[in-house]
Amino acid sequence: MKIVVNGKALETRPGVTLADILAGLNARAARVATMINGNVIPAERRAAAVLHEGDRVEVLAFAGGG
C-alpha cells in the first residue's frame, strides 16, 4: 500500500497506524504534531489511527521562527 509522509511516497503494509509511522521516523511522540489528510490527529489517537491507500500524513515539529 502506498501512502505519502511529509510529501514523500512510502510503500507500507496494510493496517499500519500513524503511531507505527512515527516509530519508523524515530519521532518522539510528544514532540511532533500530526495530520492525516489535513485533519489534526491528537497524540492519544495515533495508535488507533489506521492508514489507508493514498493517505497523506504530515509529521511536524517546532523550529525557529519569528
Place this chain on the structure above:
Amino acid sequence: MSGRKNESRKNDDLVLGKHRFVSRLLMGTGKFRDRAAMFKAISASGTQIVTVALRRFGEDGDSDDLLSPLLRIKGLTIMPNTSGAANAEEAIRAARLGRELSGSPFVKVEIHPNPHHLLPDPIETYKAAKELAADGFVVMPYIPADPVLAKRLEEAGCASVMPLGSAIGSGRGLATADMLKIMLRECAIPVIVDAGLRSPSEAAAAMEMGCAAVLVNSAIAASDDPPVMADAFASCVKAGRQAWRAGLMIRSDNASATSPLTSFLA
C-alpha cells in the same frame, strides 16, 4: 490620549487575555546561527514570550526538538506562529497543530501569501483571528499598520494586535509610525510592534509612543553578538516604557529657558 493616566503606577504588567507578563520584549527564534546563541539571547533578553514555527519533522536534523529545551526555561510562554499559511483555513489548522504540540493557548496569526514582501493578508487574517478567538486561543495577529483593521480585530476578541513597523526582516524601523499613533489612540488592547525593528533605539521609540511591547527577531539573531543585542533591546524597551509612563514633555516651536534670564550681568 494615551492610556497612561488610567494605569496603576505600581503594577505595570503586560496583560494579554488572562495572562500577565513583566517583560515587554517578545522574541522570535528564527535566523540564529546556532542554538547556543539563541538560548543565550533568550536569557539575556529577559523575554517571557517566544515565537516558534512549525515545519516538517526530519528536514533539519538539528532542529527536530526545539520544544524540550524551550520548555525547560522557567516562566517562558511559547507562542507558535502560523507561518507558511496562505489563507485563514491553513492558519487555523496550523494554530491547532501548534496548540496540540505546545500546550500553549497563544498563537501568532501570520498570513502572508506573497514571499516578495511578506505583507499580511488583512482579510484572511481577520477571518482566522475571529475563529481562533472564539475557539479559546489567545490570538496575537500580525497585521498591516491599519487602525481600522486593528479595531475590528479587537472587537473579534484578539488579545493584542501586532502591526508591522516595516517589512519582516527589512530593518527599516518604524516606517508606519503615523498609523501606529492612530492605532494607539483607538485601541484598548495592547499594540505590539512586530517586524522591521533594527536598532534598540527604534524599540525605545515604539515604547515611548505608547506601544505595549515589541517583538524582535532578525535584529537580535542577525547581529554579531545576539545575547548582547538582546540585552540592549531589553534596556531600551524598559527605558521607553518608563519614559511613556513618566509622560514626555510638551513640544513647542519656541524656546523656553531652563535658567533664569535676569540681567544682573548687564
